[in-house]
Amino acid sequence: MTAKVVTRFAPSPTGFLHIGGARTALFNWLYARHTGGRMLLRIEDTDRERSTDAAVDAIIDGLDWLGLKADEPPVSQFERAARHREVAEEMLAADKAYLCFATQAELEEMREKAKTEKRPPRYDGRWRDRDPSEAPEGVKPVIRIKAPQEGETLVRDQVQGDVRFPNRDLDDFVLLRSDGTPTYMHAVVVDDHDMGVTHIIRGDDHLTNAGRQTLIYQAMGWDVPVMAHIPLIHGEDGAKLSKRHGALGVEAYRAMGYPPEALLNYLARLGWSHGDDEVMSIDQMIEWFDIVDVNKGAARFDFAKLNALTGVHIRSTADEKLVEMLMDERDHLPNGANLKAASDERVRQILLQAMPGLKERAKSLVELTDMAGFYFAARPLAMDEKAEGILASGGREIVAKVLPALSAAPEWNGKALEEIVRATAEADGLKLGKLAQPLRAALTGRSTSPGVFDVLEVLGREESLARLSDQASA
Numbered sequence: 434m435t436a437k438v439v440t441r442f443a444p445s446p447t448g449f450l451h452i453g454g455a456r457t458a459l460f461n462w463l464y465a466r467h468t469g470g471r472m473l474l475r476i477e478d479t480d481r482e483r484s485t486d487a488a489v490d491a492i493i494d495g496l497d498w499l500g501l502k503a504d505e506p507p508v509s510q511f512e513r514a515a516r517h518r519e520v521a522e523e524m525l526a527a528d529k530a531y532l533c534f535a536t537q538a539e540l541e542e543m544r545e546k547a548k549t550e551k552r553p554p555r556y557d558g559r560w561r562d563r564d565p566s567e568a569p570e571g572v573k574p575v576i577r578i579k580a581p582q583e584g585e586t587l588v589r590d591q592v593q594g595d596v597r598f599p600n601r602d603l604d605d606f607v608l609l610r611s612d613g614t615p616t617y618m619h620a621v622v623v624d625d626h627d628m629g630v631t632h633i634i635r636g637d638d639h640l641t642n643a644g645r646q647t648l649i650y651q652a653m654g655w656d657v658p659v660m661a662h663i664p665l666i667h668g669e670d671g672a673k674l675s676k677r678h679g680a681l682g683v684e685a686y687r688a689m690g691y692p693p694e695a696l697l698n699y700l701a702r703l704g705w706s707h708g709d710d711e712v713m714s715i716d717q718m719i720e721w722f723d724i725v726d727v728n729k730g731a732a733r734f735d736f737a738k739l740n741a742l743t744g745v746h747i748r749s750t751a752d753e754k755l756v757e758m759l760m761d762e763r764d765h766l767p768n769g770a771n772l773k774a775a776s777d778e779r780v781r782q783i784l785l786q787a788m789p790g791l792k793e794r795a796k797s798l799v800e801l802t803d804m805a806g807f808y809f810a811a812r813p814l815a816m817d818e819k820a821e822g823i824l825a826s827g828g829r830e831i832v833a834k835v836l837p838a839l840s841a842a843p844e845w846n847g848k849a850l851e852e853i854v855r856a857t858a859e860a861d862g863l864k865l866g867k868l869a870q871p872l873r874a875a876l877t878g879r880s881t882s883p884g885v886f887d888v889l890e891v892l893g894r895e896e897s898l899a900r901l902s903d904q905a906s907a
């Protein structure tokens with residue numbers, strides 16, 4: 434029996450969860466779900482200067498919002514420093530690593546020399562075979578790996594294919610600094626091994642690290658996990674997306690009103706495909722996802738596509754679910770205050786009734802909220818320019834004319850109300866639209882809205898008549 438799959442997402446908490454990180458988390462999560470395995474979360478907080486608690490919270494909140502929960506509590510890399518040291522010392526004892534007493538000045542000199550010779554800066558191995566008894570006084574050593582000097586290291590990447598690193602390029606890199614703290618290169622390997630990670634799925638900016646990390650696995654006699662380095666996300670213009678670009682944090686997408694399902698669908702399709710399928714549910718993604726199907730080429734982030742896909746998701750989401758989504762997201766949307774009324778119960782009830790008319794055109798929860806806003810607006814309604822134009826050019830008179838018939842309506846439902854307005858129109862030899870347009874303006878403060886008879890029904894008798902009276906008597 435093969436071992437159960439264990440994937441991991443290993444963000445550095447130096448900023449929020451950016452969109453590229455979210456996609457890496459998604460691929461790890463999908464692969465774990467697809468194979469019946471587990472996804473773990475490791476917070477790579479060894480860089481104490483740049484790691485913040487706020488960033489850890491933002492990452493965990495972002496993952497929660499997306500529904501990409503890890504299967505175990507997060508592991509802090511920083512807290513495992515003693516274990517990283519222990520492994521470095523084990524390598525030292527096994528002659529797989531050595532103490533290096535080169536001074537800063539020596540290292541600087543090596544770098545300079547490499548520069549003038551136009552070579553990449555590499556440690557020259559000067560302490561590889563020297564005895565620590567020769568150590569200069571006052572220099573605290575680092576521990577360096579004793580890397581093979583010939584041959585090559587092969588990374589059999591699931592996305593990039595076989596990648597070969599000539600060992601002479603990998604050099605004897607540092608595992609443990611002179612202050613006893615591990616390097617990133619070393620900590621990642623020890624953690625992945627101890628956490629039982631079987632598959633490393635991460636951005637291809639880490640591909641060159643994979644060669645060096647493989648050397649640590651080999652020195653320890655540990656199994657090398659399966660590697661999959663996924664292409665980075667580029668912008669619409671083809672330029673690399675900047676991690677620190679504020680607009681690209683997951684919470685920015687939340688504030689733009691993308692439902693998690695739609696965003697995940699879009700992210701999954703960035704670099705991965707399943708036939709011609711564009712629109713997928715989470716269950717379908719889980720069923721279909723495989724890392725070997727991820728493309729090698731950089732994916733381009735395209736807002737127009739994301740918006741179109743979000744529109745499809747919104748239309749196919751059940752009304753009840755959309756209402757709950759809006760209620761949950763209200764506080765995260767810039768116009769969320771639109772959805773506040775006397776009671777949440779009333780907001781829910783109105784949204785539920787109005788949803789079929791609203792969801793047809795919305796491409797985000799922000800648009801949905803915007804379109805629904807008039808239902809909850811306080812009287813007298815503020816009119817937008819077009820609505821005011823309609824009312825000012827004879828619309829108010831029409832509203833005044835229809836009002837008595839509507840006030841006398843024996844039942845308050847869209848169909849019955851339409852009949853009443855139609856009869857009034859016919860009596861005056863007017864087209865239904867001539868009456869509907871000013872009614873819409875008076876009821877919604879806008880020139881476009883869902884069907885005006887739906888609006889009347891959802892608003893209810895009392896509120897509808899009050900809004901119409903406000904204009905009839907204005």
Ligand code: GLU
Pocket residue numbers: 443444445477621634635636639
């Ligand atoms: N902490 C690294 C990052 O945020 C990821 C390391 C890894 O996945 O191995 O880019």
